[in-house]
Amino acid sequence: xxxxxxxxxxxxxxxxxxxxxxxxxxxxxxxxxxxxxxxxxxxxxxxxxxxxxxxxxxxxxxxxxxxxxxxxxxxxxxxxxxxxxxxxxxxxxxxxxxxxxxxxxxxxxxxxxxxxxxxxxxxxxxxxxxxxxxxxxxxxxxxxxxxxxxxxxxxxxxxxxxxxxxxxxxxxxxxxxxxxxxxxxxxxxxxxxxxxxxxxxxxxxxxxxxxxxxxxxxxxxxxxxxxxxxxxxxxxxxxxxxxxxxxxxxxxxxxxxxxx
Amino acid sequence: xxxxxxxxxxxxxxxxxxxxxxxxxxxxxxxxxxxxxxxxxxxxxxxxxxxxxxxxxxxxxxxxxxxxxxxxxxxxxxxxxxxxxxxxxxxxxxxxxxxxxxxxxxxxxxxxxxxxxxxxxxxxxxxxxxxxxxxxxxxxxxxxxxxxxxxxxxxxxxxxxxxxxxxxxxxxxxxxxxxxxxxxxxxxxxxxxxxxxxxxxxxxxxxxxxxx
Numbered sequence: 169x170x171x172x173x174x175x176x177x178x179x180x181x182x183x184x185x186x187x188x189x190x191x192x193x194x195x196x197x198x199x200x201x202x203x204x205x206x207x208x209x210x211x212x213x214x215x216x217x218x219x220x221x222x223x224x225x226x227x228x229x230x231x232x233x234x235x236x237x238x239x240x241x242x243x244x245x246x247x248x249x250x251x252x253x254x255x256x257x258x259x260x261x262x263x264x265x266x267x268x269x270x271x272x273x274x275x276x277x278x279x280x281x282x283x284x285x286x287x288x289x290x291x292x293x294x295x296x297x298x299x300x301x302x303x304x305x306x307x308x309x310x311x312x313x314x315x316x317x318x319x320x321x322x323x324x325x326x327x328x329x330x331x332x333x334x335x336x337x338x339x340x341x342x343x344x345x346x347x348x349x350x351x352x353x354x355x356x357x358x359x360x361x362x363x364x365x366x367x368x369x370x371x372x373x374x375x376x377x378x379x380x381x382x383x384x385x386x387x388x389x390x391x392x393x394x395x396x397x398x399x400x401x402x403x404x405x406x407x408x409x410x411x412x413x414x415x416x417x418x419x420x421x422x423x424x425x426x427x428x
Numbered sequence: 429x430x431x432x433x434x435x436x437x438x439x440x441x442x443x444x445x446x447x448x449x450x451x452x453x454x455x456x457x458x459x460x461x462x463x464x465x466x467x468x469x470x471x472x473x474x475x476x477x478x479x480x481x482x483x484x485x486x487x488x489x490x491x492x493x494x495x496x497x498x499x500x501x502x503x504x505x506x507x508x509x510x511x512x513x514x515x516x517x518x519x520x521x522x523x524x525x526x527x528x529x530x531x532x533x534x535x536x537x538x539x540x541x542x543x544x545x546x547x548x549x550x551x552x553x554x555x556x557x558x559x560x561x562x563x564x565x566x567x568x569x570x571x572x573x574x575x576x577x578x579x580x581x582x583x584x585x586x587x588x589x590x591x592x593x594x595x596x597x598x599x600x601x602x603x604x605x606x607x608x609x610x611x612x613x614x615x616x617x618x619x620x621x622x623x624x625x626x627x628x629x630x631x632x633x634x635x636x637x638x639x640x
Contacts, residue, residue: 170552170555242448244617289477291578
């Protein structure tokens with residue numbers, strides 16, 4: 169039986185892990201490779217490295233960092249941010265990343281999903297999506313609208329429709345981040361993840377809102393997610409990966425507890 | 429004198445992770461698509477992601493299919509990973525049916541679940557592998573160890589005695605680790621499966637190629 173995955177996301181800026189704090193900008197909290205290695209030792213199932221300034225600065229993502237991660241961490245990891253083309257995808261995959269995540273780029277140019285899937289296989293292509301809660305209407309029947317640029321720009325696209333389209337184009341996974349829940353630590357947006365999980369046949373990763381292990385339990389059961397993304401709840405030592413996994417296991421969720 | 433560890437490159441990507449894992453274990457691999465280099469290698473790792481049809485086409489075109497069979501016949505240790513495992517069987521259902529190397533009699537089948545069973549394909553993520561625990565490449569793995577899988581098709585060898593480990597998905601129990609003579613093959617990505625995955629690679633790197 170397949171285990172539910174716990175994934176840690178590291179936002180990276182200038183080779184430092186960084187964390188956005190509302191209205192106060194970002195603070196650096198450590199070295200991403202060292203932090204990744206620590207989570208790997210603790211038994212995290214997957215890592216995401218997100219270069220948060222590459223897009224804005226119109227530069228490719230930090231390939232040297234990807235190489236370093238690949239040399240030291242032997243679980244799957246994906247990278248996102250600063251992916252502008254098929255060549256950028258190829259570069260991170262050749263550097264040792266398992267998967268590459270596209271978000272705004274795919275909204276602007278959906279064909280990139282199909283091209284990436286054809287060139288490298290669907291399993292490499294993760295669609296990252298930021299969704300905002302809106303009043304359901306003709307255009308946005310699900311009540312969730314796709315937004316880009318960290319939530320600053322609305323697209324008029326329904327999140328469920330976009331998930332289905334991305335699957336059709338060849339995305340291997342969808343990571344759905346709730347803009348409303350992000351940073352609140354009040355729990356994932358369960359209605360959003362379960363709607364998407366029911367609409368597509370590819371794995372769904374829930375993101376945004378995790379503050380305690382109970383939130384992961386909710387989203388992996390009621391929310392029907394295949395994986396839960398976390399960040400600050402482990403970055404500041406509030407919880408460890410084994411604590412979270414032990415809790416999930418005790419509540420009947422199948423997880424991977426490393427034995428060696 | 430044979431060169432040490434060859435990683436077979438046939439354009440399927442994802443060789444970096446395997447090379448990184450081998451280096452981490454203190455050995456220096458070389459990545460090659462030269463059939464003669466493959467024939468001279470002390471041991472060969474056949475990694476890969478992708479589809480069976482395209483993989484076999486590349487292997488045949490580059491003369492690597494023949495070299496791979498030669499190195500197997502020469503008795504040197506060979507390890508297939510993921511698609512590198514699947515194409516050691518005789519036939520794959522993928523790409524409208526693909527003739528493969530046939531080192532294990534049997535076929536590679538697409539996951540098809542009974543009515544009422546809804547499972548995602550590909551089978552992607554961590555799953556437990558139950559090992560027989562008798563083969564040198566698959567020793568030292570705690571019972572219950574999980575490994576990272578990404579695949580839509582699974583090996584189904586004719587001879588049950590070549591199955592060294594199994595995993596289960598949607599009610600289908602399939603061969604996740606196979607071995608015969610000097611050939612070992614795993615459906616999961618042993619290079620991305622944390623410490624138990626590295627343990628299998630480590631076992632392989634010191635394996636003399638003798639079976640059970």
